[in-house]
Structures are given as C-alpha cells and as structure tokens.
Amino acid sequence: MRGETGSGAGARRGTTIGALGIALLLGVTGTAIAVPPPPPNPSDSEINSSKADANAKAGDVGRLTNQLAQAESKLAQLNDDVELKMEEANKARVDAETAQDEAAQADREAQSARTESDAAQATIDKARADLDKFAAASFQQGSTIGSVSAYLTANSPKELLGRAQMLDAVGGSRLNALDTMKRAQTEKSNKDATARKKQEIAQERKRAAEAAKHEADNAQSAAQHAQDTQAAQNDKLEADKTNVEKQLFEAQQKVSGLQGQRQRYEDWKAQKAREDEERARQAALAASRPSPSQGGGGRPSSRPVQSAPAGASVEAAVQRALSQLGLPYAWGGGNTSGPTRGIRDGGVADRYGDYNKIGFDCSGLMIYAFAGVRALPHYSGYQYNAGRKVPLSQMRRGDMLFWGGSARGIHHVAMYLGNGQMVEAPQSGLRVRVAPVRYGGIMPYAARMIG
Numbered sequence: 001m002r003g004e005t006g007s008g009a010g011a012r013r014g015t016t017i018g019a020l021g022i023a024l025l026l027g028v029t030g031t032a033i034a035v036p037p038p039p040p041n042p043s044d045s046e047i048n049s050s051k052a053d054a055n056a057k058a059g060d061v062g063r064l065t066n067q068l069a070q071a072e073s074k075l076a077q078l079n080d081d082v083e084l085k086m087e088e089a090n091k092a093r094v095d096a097e098t099a100q101d102e103a104a105q106a107d108r109e110a111q112s113a114r115t116e117s118d119a120a121q122a123t124i125d126k127a128r129a130d131l132d133k134f135a136a137a138s139f140q141q142g143s144t145i146g147s148v149s150a151y152l153t154a155n156s157p158k159e160l161l162g163r164a165q166m167l168d169a170v171g172g173s174r175l176n177a178l179d180t181m182k183r184a185q186t187e188k189s190n191k192d193a194t195a196r197k198k199q200e201i202a203q204e205r206k207r208a209a210e211a212a213k214h215e216a217d218n219a220q221s222a223a224q225h226a227q228d229t230q231a232a233q234n235d236k237l238e239a240d241k242t243n244v245e246k247q248l249f250e251a252q253q254k255v256s257g258l259q260g261q262r263q264r265y266e267d268w269k270a271q272k273a274r275e276d277e278e279r280a281r282q283a284a285l286a287a288s289r290p291s292p293s294q295g296g297g298g299r300p301s302s303r304p305v306q307s308a309p310a311g312a313s314v315e316a317a318v319q320r321a322l323s324q325l326g327l328p329y330a331w332g333g334g335n336t337s338g339p340t341r342g343i344r345d346g347g348v349a350d351r352y353g354d355y356n357k358i359g360f361d362c363s364g365l366m367i368y369a370f371a372g373v374r375a376l377p378h379y380s381g382y383q384y385n386a387g388r389k390v391p392l393s394q395m396r397r398g399d400m401l402f403w404g405g406s407a408r409g410i411h412h413v414a415m416y417l418g419n420g421q422m423v424e425a426p427q428s429g430l431r432v433r434v435a436p437v438r439y440g441g442i443m444p445y446a447a448r449m450i451g
Helices: 007-026 044-140 157-288 314-322 362-369
Strands: 388-391 400-405 409-418 421-424 433-436 445-448
Touching: 044 157, 157 314, 157 433, 314 362, 314 409, 314 421, 362 409, 362 421
Parallel strands: none
Antiparallel strands: 388 445, 400 409, 400 445, 409 421, 421 433
16 A cells, blocks of 8 residues: 555645635635635746756756767777787786796706706817827827837837737827817807807897786786776766756756746636636626515525536646646655655666655646546556547647557656646656656547546
8 A cells, every 4th residue: 555644735735726726616606715816927038047047958968968978988998998908918928928938948958058068078078188198108109109110110020010000099099089079069069059049039038028018017007097087087977967967957847847837827817817707797696686675575595506526627637736846756656635655666766765755656646636536546557548538639738648659558647738738747856847748659649537
C-alpha cells in the first residue's frame, strides 16, 4: 500500500479550490460567494526574460555537452596512447632483459676464450722450451751439431749414420716446435679477437636496450600524465555542466512558475466573469419574482440550485491539477486526497530518492485531478482506456494526453489545458509544471473524462 504521509495539505488545498470552482460555476441563490482577490499576474516581459534566460542556459548546456563529448573523445585517445606506451615499455623491458642475457653470455664466452687463450699460451711456452732444449743440445755438441763438420769428424760409417739420424731428428723437432708455436699464436690471436668482438657487440646491445627502456618509461610516464591532466579537465567540464544544468532547471522552473501564475490569473479572470454573469442572472431573477404585495401568495423559494458533485466539471479537474504546481515528482506518489510519499522502483527513481519525496507521478496527478469524476487506476496505460477516445485534432481543455507506442506500451500521461499547453508530473528530479504539448511519441487519441 502506498504511503499517505503529507497528503492532508494537498487534499485541503484541492478540495477548497474544487468547491470554490463549483460554487462559482453554478451559483447559489441569495448572495453569491465572491471570487478571491486576483493572483499575481507576471508581465510578458518577465515571462519572456525568464524564457530567454532558460534558453541561454540551455545553450550553455549544449555547448558544455559538446565540449565534454570532445574531451571524452580525447581522453579515449589518450587512454589508447597510454596502453600503447605501456606495451612499448614492456617490449623495451623484454629487449633489455634479452640484451642483459646476451651480454652475460658474451662475458661467459669471453671467459672461455681467455681460458683457451691461456691454453694456447701454454702451448707456445712449451714450443719455446723445445727450441731452448734444441739450442742447448747444439751448444753441448760444440756448436757443430748442425754443421758439415759433424759428418767429417765421424770415425766410422756407423757413427756417421748415427750422427745423420740424430741431426734429422733434431731438425724435425725444431721444425715441429716452430709450427706448433705459430699455430698456437694464431689461435690465441683469433680467440682473443672473437672474445673482444662478442663483448663489444653484447655491451652495445645492452646499452641500446637500456636506452630504449629509459625512453619507453619516459614516454609511458608522459602519456600517463597527459591522461591524468585530461581526466581532470573532464571532471571540471562535468562539474561545470552539472552546475549549468542545475541553473537551467531553476530557470525552467521559473518559467513554469510564471506561466503557472499567468494561467491561474487567466483562470481567475474567467471565474470572475462567470461570477459577474451569475450575479446579473440572480439579480434578473429577483427582479422578475412578484412580491407578496403583488399577490404572489407566499415567500420566495429559498431552495438552493442543485450542485454538481465535487470535482465533476472540467474546470474543477483542471484547477485541482494546477493547484499542485511545483510539487516534486515522486514515482508511485499521489492519490485522490493529494500528494503522497513515492515508492522504490529499484532503478532511476531510487537514485533520485523518490521514495523520500512527497508528490505525484504522472498517473497519480490524474487520479487527484479527476477524483470527483471517477476512480482511476495508478497506471497510465489503464487510464488511456478510462475515458472516451477523442482524436488529437478534437482535443480540448481537461482531456488526458498520452505518450508511448505499441512496442513498449504507454509510459506518460498529462492533462491538456488548451492553447498548446499541458500540466504534467514529468519525471524524477523535476516538479509538477505547465509545459508545451510534446508531439513526439504522442498517442493518436486523447481520453475525455467529462463531456
């Protein structure tokens, strides 16, 4: 069951205006009830000025919306740039790690080359020792072992043959030692050069990778800073837009309030005219009745004219709706007695706190307006079928207008006031207002509850 809190004031206000409208419309015998003093009647310049202010605020909202859209697009691009720079930084880190591994491998290979070089040096040293032995042996033989005299001084052919064999052996060893030393020196030089080259390449790659990593890290940091700066600008634009939207809402409310005052003033003029007509009619009736001295045969009748049920006229329904101008929209709010506390919907209305507000939703306002005519269900779709269908070309003051479609059903209802205006409880965050009829999505028929 929907809450009733806060409905008493609305009920008393609506009942007073409804009863007053009926009395003024139908009149009573004797002294008629006087129309109250006129309500405020804002000037055209006030209304036009408030409209101009609202239009200016709407323009500001549009401008900020465009700026925010551009800023959000730029932020999205910066987000992409940050992601790209992050991936480039990851690549640089991987490359740096690979270069570090290659440098370490080059160091290991250089160490291995140094070990092999040391082995080659040992071979050279051995070859040099062999040469030294050969030289020492030649010295011990009187420095003639390698000369012709070694053959001439032989005492027998056998000794001569031995000396020749010894000279061949010594000469071969000397040549082998020289070849071995040369090969060892060449291999050592090659290994030293290879090790140095690998180390140089590895160190160069390491330096290049570290430089790339440093550059990528800087690029990532710059991109992140640009993203943070743009996000801060977006937040400021969003705050400015929210502030201007609030100003726009206040300006629109001012326009609605002034238009509502103007409408109430026009209604007051119409009521005043009807009162004057009723007074004139009552005066004419009194003048036409015969007095007792003229043989009328009794006192004039004191029976009052029959009154219609409270709220059973178009103007009564219209005035009941207009009496709630400015009350907040509250989803699920409103009944025949007046505004009530809204209810939770688990969505948009909850985010606006409708369940803590006392007011009307669109169908709740119609329930209150037509309380003196018939009970309406609290759903605009059912209210569409509650009255007589009238084409929009024939709609008139007091008819209910609806918006929706066959695909999603009816979602909104308002009361037509005439001259292209309507009174409605629009949506969460807004208030009951008078607004121009919106024809986008409007249903082809109005619902006429009276007449």
